[in-house]
Amino acid sequence: MKPSFKTYFLLLCLLAAIMVGSSLAFSSNAGIAVAPAQGDQVFFGILHSHTSYSDGSGTPDEAYKHARDAQNAKLDFMALTEHNHAEALGPDGIGIATQPALYKGSDANSLISTARRLTEDGRFVALYGQEFSTISSGNHVNVFEIGEVIGVQKGRFDLLLDFLAINKDSAGQPAIIMFNHPKNTLEVEAKEYGRDDFGTPDNWVKRMGAQARLIQIINGPGQTPGDNHDPARPDEDAFLKYLNMGFKVAPTADQDNHEKNWGSATPARTAIVASSLTKANVLDALRRRHVYATEDKNLKVVIKVNGHLCGDVISPVPVGELSIEYRIEDADEPNAEYAIQVFRDAVGGPTAQMVTSVSTEAGGSGTIEDIAISNSPQYIFFKIVQFDENGDEQYAWTAPVWFQNQAEPVIVTGGPGSNPTGPGNTPSPATDTAVASRKSNTFHVSTRCFDSQRIKPANLVKGAEARRGRRQHPGCPRTVGPR
Numbered sequence: 001m002k003p004s005f006k007t008y009f010l011l012l013c014l015l016a017a018i019m020v021g022s023s024l025a026f027s028s029n030a031g032i033a034v035a036p037a038q039g040d041q042v043f044f045g046i047l048h049s050h051t052s053y054s055d056g057s058g059t060p061d062e063a064y065k066h067a068r069d070a071q072n073a074k075l076d077f078m079a080l081t082e083h084n085h086a087e088a089l090g091p092d093g094i095g096i097a098t099q100p101a102l103y104k105g106s107d108a109n110s111l112i113s114t115a116r117r118l119t120e121d122g123r124f125v126a127l128y129g130q131e132f133s134t135i136s137s138g139n140h141v142n143v144f145e146i147g148e149v150i151g152v153q154k155g156r157f158d159l160l161l162d163f164l165a166i167n168k169d170s171a172g173q174p175a176i177i178m179f180n181h182p183k184n185t186l187e188v189e190a191k192e193y194g195r196d197d198f199g200t201p202d203n204w205v206k207r208m209g210a211q212a213r214l215i216q217i218i219n220g221p222g223q224t225p226g227d228n229h230d231p232a233r234p235d236e237d238a239f240l241k242y243l244n245m246g247f248k249v250a251p252t253a254d255q256d257n258h259e260k261n262w263g264s265a266t267p268a269r270t271a272i273v274a275s276s277l278t279k280a281n282v283l284d285a286l287r288r289r290h291v292y293a294t295e296d297k298n299l300k301v302v303i304k305v306n307g308h309l310c311g312d313v314i315s316p317v318p319v320g321e322l323s324i325e326y327r328i329e330d331a332d333e334p335n336a337e338y339a340i341q342v343f344r345d346a347v348g349g350p351t352a353q354m355v356t357s358v359s360t361e362a363g364g365s366g367t368i369e370d371i372a373i374s375n376s377p378q379y380i381f382f383k384i385v386q387f388d389e390n391g392d393e394q395y396a397w398t399a400p401v402w403f404q405n406q407a408e409p410v411i412v413t414g415g416p417g418s419n420p421t422g423p424g425n426t427p428s429p430a431t432d433t434a435v436a437s438r439k440s441n442t443f444h445v446s447t448r449c450f451d452s453q454r455i456k457p458a459n460l461v462k463g464a465e466a467r468r469g470r471r472q473h474p475g476c477p478r479t480v481g482p483r
Contacts, residue, residue: 040309040327042300043277044269045077047127047178047286048142048219048254049262053102053111054082054095054131056258060114063262068124072227073263077272077282079127080111081142084150085134096130100149103130112147121278131180132160138191140180141212145169145283157194161207169283171441172472176286178214178252182238205246213286215242215249217293217397218268222256231268231295234395240351243379243400248408250286250311250399253293267297271396273309280441284468288312294396296386300329301396303382310381311399313408321372328363328384337361339385342371346378354383377404407464436466442473449473 050056051063058066060080067078082088082096082103089095096103096111103111115126129144137155146167152159169175185192193212198204217239220232231253239251253268255261271292272285285291289311292301303310303326306318330336339359345352360366371380379400386394402408433446437459443466444452451473 040273040302041275041277042271042273042302043076043282044271044294044298045075045079045125045282046254046257046263046268047079047144047214047252047270048081048131048180048216048222049078049257050082050131050222051080051111052091052094053080054097055088056082057091058260059109060111060128061109061118062260063257064114064118064124064126066260067263068118070227070262070264075124075263075269076277077125077127078263079129079142079144080115081129081131081144082111084130084132085154087134096149103128103149104147119279122276125277125279125282127279127282133157135184136188138188138194138196139182139185141193142178142180142214144176144178144286145171146175155191155194156197157208158197160194161211164211171280171283171470173283173287174211176214176283177208177212178216179212179242179247179249180216181219181235181256182215182242183235185238201245209247212247212249213289214252214291215239215247216254217251218253218295220254220256221265222258224265225259225261227261227264229266231266234293234295234397236397237351239397240345243381244345244347244349244351246347248289248313248400248402250289250291251293251397252291253295267295269294269297271299271301273302287468289399292396292398295394296330296333296396298330298332299384299386299394299396300327301382301384301398302327303398305380305401308401310401313402313404315403315407316405317373317375317377317403319373319375321370322380324368324371325365326368326382327365328360330363330386333386333388335362335389337387338363339387340368341383341385342368342380343383344378344380346376352379352381373403375405377402379403432463432467434464434466435460435462436470437461441470443467443470444473 051058051060063080067073067075084097086097101110111128115128118126127144129142130150131140131142132150133140133154146169148167150163152163164175179193190196194208195204198207218231218234221229242249252270254270255265257265271294272282273290274281274285290309291311306314306323308314328338339357341354341357343352344355379402381400382398384396434443435447435452436443437455438461439459
């Protein structure tokens with residue numbers, strides 16, 4: 001029998017691994033069952049789409065309901081991200097740039113009002129946001145869940161950060177930024193995402209990287225009506241480029257819908273790993289980069305490295321062999337086969353290279369062994385190749401796991417012109433006195449706050465974990481109890 005293309009593909013992956021001098025041992029669920037951590041659920045959505053409130057079609061109500069209910073969509077979450085500038089208006093010549101009430105007004109049909117009305121825990125999360133800037137002035141970024149229309153000069157990403165220092169997101173945190181369609185930056189490299197606005201490349205990466213948590217590896221086709229089109233060609237080179245420059249970003253797969261096919265235009269999805277489907281959890285997963293991009297609409301992938309989800313920063317560097325556990329599931333294609341490719345890199349020099357690949361049948365859970373790291377900053381991520389019964393391929397890309405000897409800075413409130421990760425704004429793990437209840441969406445600056453003393457010991461979390469995904473308790477610290 002003639003070997004299939006799939007066989008050749010897997011042999012080539014194995015040969016590539018041998019050539020770079022790495023080895024891997026693999027345990028499938030035939031002998032070892034790696035139980036998924038409790039609460040590690042996967043939810044699917046898209047983070048880039050439009051309506052007639054900028055240069056798209058339809059209304060936010062139509063869009064969210066289509067994404068939630070349409071047979072070829074059935075999303076768990078979706079972000080409507082209208083253009084913030086007046087060059088991108090709807091068919092009637094209106095948009096949020098000229099009529100901000102369309103975005104933030106008290107009317108039931110405003111974008112924010114509609115998102116709040118249609119968000120239902122456990123069923124659907126309606127995110128809102130804006131697409132800032134233009135291609136010629138430095139490309140587009142999406143900014144999520146802020147309450148004001150961005151009134152900043154196009155291309156001035158330094159001023160955007162000043163604006164966002166004042167205008168926090170709906171969780172009371174610095175807003176999450178996503179780099180949109182990065183392949184276009186090859187044409188405007190001197191300006192890309194504000195590269196010309198921060199003095200030096202290092203300062204650009206530091207400042208923009210403090211809030212840029214996502215990057216599109218797939219986007220579109222956004223101008224084509226109808227359903228089930230092939231996703232846009234993946235821009236893997238741009239993903240590797242930005243990781244290599246030092247940005248800690250997770251890959252997304254989005255549609256940039258301008259037609260009435262929100263979520264159904266292609267099977268591509270952005271997936272998150274979270275304990276449950278709530279807006280707070282979705283935003284927290286995006287902020288933590290617990291995100292992967294997939295060309296398959298329901299391919300579930302959970303990979304942990306030393307107990308950490310992809311997207312985490314592990315500090316200090318764990319010298320030696322890594323503990324890697326995975327779980328892969330596709331309810332529509334139970335007999336699909338997979339190649340799990342491991343990529344490794346450090347900032348600077350050549351971009352990430354695949355160091356090994358392993359195949360597994362029918363998904364399931366297992367471990368990847370014999371991947372060791374030295375005591376130096378680096379990162380690894382995973383690319384999953386799914387083969388259907390015909391040998392056709394679909395891909396998924398995880399966020400990296402980063403290894404460094406300093407903990408990732410905690411982003412806290414700054415002011416105009418401030419560096420949100422600079423001295424004085426970032427409590428170290430040793431000095432961060434924040435506390436919160438696991439069951440609360442607010443944190444207290446310390447136990448000096450009278451209200452923090454009501455937290456039950458079993459629910460108490462401290463430091464960076466207390467701040468994550470929560471807003472500061474109003475009036476904190478209150479040192480006197482209620483009269």
